[in-house]
Structure formats: C-alpha cells, structure tokens
Amino acid sequence: MNFVKDWENRWEEALKLWSDYVKLTPAKFLFSVSEEKTEGLTGSFAAIRLLDHRVLLSVEQIKKYKLEDYPLEIMGHEIGHHVYCPGDLTDQAKLIYIASLALPRLEHLTSRIVNVYEDLYINDHLKRYNQLRMEQVYQKIGKNKDRFWNFYMRTYELLWALPSETLTEGKVDDQIQSDASLVCRMIRNFPNEWSKGMFDFASICFPYFFESKEGNSSNFEKMSTIFDTLDAGKGMVPPSGITDIEVESELFPTEIGPIAKRSINPADFSSICKAMGIEAETSDIVYQYYKDKALPYLIPFPELRTPGAKEEILEGNELWDPGSPIERINWIESTIRSPIVVPGYTTVEDLYGETESYEIKKNPIDLDLFVDCSGSMPNPQSSLSYLTLAGAIISLSALRTGSHVRVTLWSGEKEYETTNGFVRNEKEILKVLTGYFGGGTCFPLDLLEEGYKEKPKSKRHILIISDDGIDTMFTQTYPRNPRAIAKNALEKAEGGGSMVLQLYNPKGNSIINEMGESGWELYPIQSWEDLIQFSKDFVQRNYVRNQILR
Known part of the structure; x- marks a missing residue:
C-alpha cells in the first residue's frame, strides 16, 4: 500500500511524458473489489474513463502483478489514451466501426482489438521517446502460449529490437513472424493517423480468432488484465460526427478499395455505442444520429422580411x-x-x-410537418430513413430562423404521435421523427381540424411527406367533410401547403390530382433519396427568391 503515495507524487511527472501543458485530474486509486466494481474497473489493473477524464488504478491488481515500481510506465500509458490515442470518444467510435468491418461474425471482439491496437501506439511512443521500461511491464504480466498473444508480443520485440522469446513463449511460426512484421511497419508509418491502419490490423487479427479451436473469446480471457478502454464511454452521451467514416487499406485494397467512404446506419451507430460502454436509450442514440446526418444539409427556412419596419x-x-x-x-x-x-x-x-427605420423586421414562418410512418416506410431506428432525415433537415432549418415546429408521425386510424404543439425543442422534435408505427395508412384529419379552428398568430407552412396513402386525407370516413377541413387549414395557415410524395403513377391518381388543384403544391419523387434534394429546393423555389414582402 506504501507505493500509492509515491505514485501520487509522480503524477505530474507522468503528465510531462506527453507535454508540459497536459492537465488531467490525478489518478483515482481503488483499494477494494467493491470500489473497482463501483467504478467499472473489472479484470484490468488500470483503465480510463472519458466521462471525467480520469485514470483508474487497482491497488490490489498492481500488487498482484508486482508492478509497484512502474508508476511512469502505467500512469503514462493511461494518460496516453486520454491525450494521444484515441484522445476522445469520436476517434474511439471511428476505430471501433472500422475494426468491425474487418471482423465479420466477431463484432463482439471489436472493442478488444481496438484496445490492443491503441496500446501498440502508446507503448511504442513511451519506449522510443521516453525510454520507459514497457517490455518489463509485460514480463511481469507473464508469457502466454496463445497464438494471438505471441503475435502481439512478437510485434513489440520487433518494434524495440528485443531478442526472440523476451516476451514470446517459444519459437513463433512464420505466420506470426510475418504478421508481426506488417504491424510493426504499420505502427511506424502511421504514428499520428491510426485510423489508416485500423482496418488492416483488424484483418490481420481476424484469423487468430476465427480459426481458434478454443473459441473466439477464450484468447482474450487470458489477457483481460491489459484491457483499459473497454468501457471508456460509460456514462457519456452518444458521440457526434461519425455518420460518415473514411476506411483505408494498404494490405487489403480489393476488400474496400484504397480509400472508401462509408455511411453508417442507425443500427451500426447503436452497435458502436454499445461497444464503447455507452448505456443510452435507443431514442437518444437515434436522435444523435439523425441530428448529425442532417447538419450538413441545413438551409434557411422561409421567413417574411419587411424592410423599413x-x-x-x-x-x-x-x-x-x-x-x-x-x-x-x-x-x-x-x-x-x-x-x-x-x-x-x-x-x-x-x-x-x-x-x-432601415431595420428589417423578420417574421419566421412556423412549420407544421406531417410524416407518414405506415408499413411501407422504413424503420428509422434500424436503417437510414430518408423521410426522417428530410424531416430533421427541414425542422432544424426552421429552428435556426426562430420558427416553431410541430411534428406529427402518423400511420393508421388514430395512430399518431405529435409534439406538444408548436415547439422549439429539437430533442422533442427529433424524438417524434425517429419513432415508428409501421401500421396502416390514415391521415390524422382530427389534428388538422383542431389545429386550424382559429387563425394562428404566426403564419404556418403545412408540409406532408408521404406516398399514395396521402389520398386517405380525402377518402377516409370522417364525421365532417375532409375537403373542407383541408381547405380551411390552408386558408388559416396563410403560409402555404406542400406535399412531397413518392407516387407509383404520378398522373394516374385522381384524388391526388384534386389535391393539387385545391391549393396544395405537389412534389412527386421517384425514390426516398430524392427527399434530400427536395429539402433544399423546397425553400429556394418557394421562398428565397420572394423573401421581401412590402
């Protein structure tokens, strides 16, 4: 227990291994199994936590492996995860996704492969630039006959010019020697661009687990003591900025091409969060996904501008x-x-x-958005839904100009979810947009009727995203005349009404043609992907050229 005080005194020295300007909260020492369990430190003698940028150290585990004399090696390594590789949650997420592409049917091992990969960069940096005794830490942990462990240790022997069997157990075979040589070159070639080598490293690791006679995860059970980033994202919200990821490969270009840009879907994003230890509700994960996906497309939403107010x-x-x-x-x-x-x-x-006055008075037009969520529509929680994405683009654009938004997700009769009126809370809006019913089709006339009994204080634009099922606005059985309700809503809204529709026969549906003649602007599309372009053209065509109203 006496070593703890010495380690605490050397914390600043450990920080300076990376930079004189690095500032982190001192490491937290855990003195019992119950403390380790509470903090989420299981199996390893050290770990990081990105939530509060802490380093966690197990006193009992450090004593078990007789590592008391290696404060700089261990604390410097953990600090390296915070300031070097991965550095933040977004980079960790990118590495996990790239690794998962190279590990089909072994996705449950992804976070461990990433952990090992990151350790190679950090340990090599500390050994080469700070002359720390990194190999001695692994000697204390002990040798292992496992083929993957020997491949991993052989890589260190080559990186640091150590004699064979310094870290490996027995003579390694030619395959291990070849793989270790490739990884050694990779670590040296991409010291600050780890994502370039992640796919290739995971591909090299794949056979060691896929062909294992002992089972896919037994290899890692023997080396669990070194895993320090498995739950790095615990307690955090889903990361942003990873809807599109570049994947590079020098060794396996036929698999993905030298450089391939991948767009991840909501299911991929959910898997990434799970692999990082993020325990978030599905709605929160999907909310972050569609918000990030919409940001590059945001456009000015229509507003009335009165010069000389x-x-x-x-x-x-x-x-x-x-x-x-x-x-x-x-x-x-x-x-x-x-x-x-x-x-x-x-x-x-x-x-x-x-x-x-020369001031220009701005009067944002509110948005009343109705998105079809019947069985013919994709589930936005498992695959990319362009209806949801278009709704997010237009809604977030409206919020940017000060507009209020009401979003209604609708399917069968009396089967809909809507925001609490016209709101400016983007999370409430996207929570509704990312829901799913998958039932029948029946437009919610009662909402349209109730919302436009009186003329609203601000002008509104009514936007409907659907397919041929929109004809239920006129054809459903309703106590009052559906056509009169729709006409009244358009007149009271005063901001116009649009329908963007995927139609099987754009000119053959008499009901939809009647809707166009009664005042609705119809925008037929061929595929849901066209909704992205519609989202941009929608504003340009209807409002931007005619913004100034005198």
Missing part, C-alpha cells in the same frame, strides 16, 4: 386604463408621481410613437 420611440407617459394589460404600467414613473399607488388614478404607462 416602423421603429418605436418613447414620447412620454399617459394615464393607464384599468382595461389595459397590467404589464404596461410603468411602476417607477407611477411611484415618482405618487407614493400611494391607486390603479387607474395614479398609474401611468409609456406612450410610444413611430418613426421610419
């Missing part, structure tokens, strides 16, 4: 009328006039006049 100027005070809103009372001026305030007698309100 009148500017109010204070001209004085006048007696406040008891019938006027109480917030108009100027309490300071009223108190100055009379210490005893008598509403309607001694209370005054400010009097304003108007003058010409």
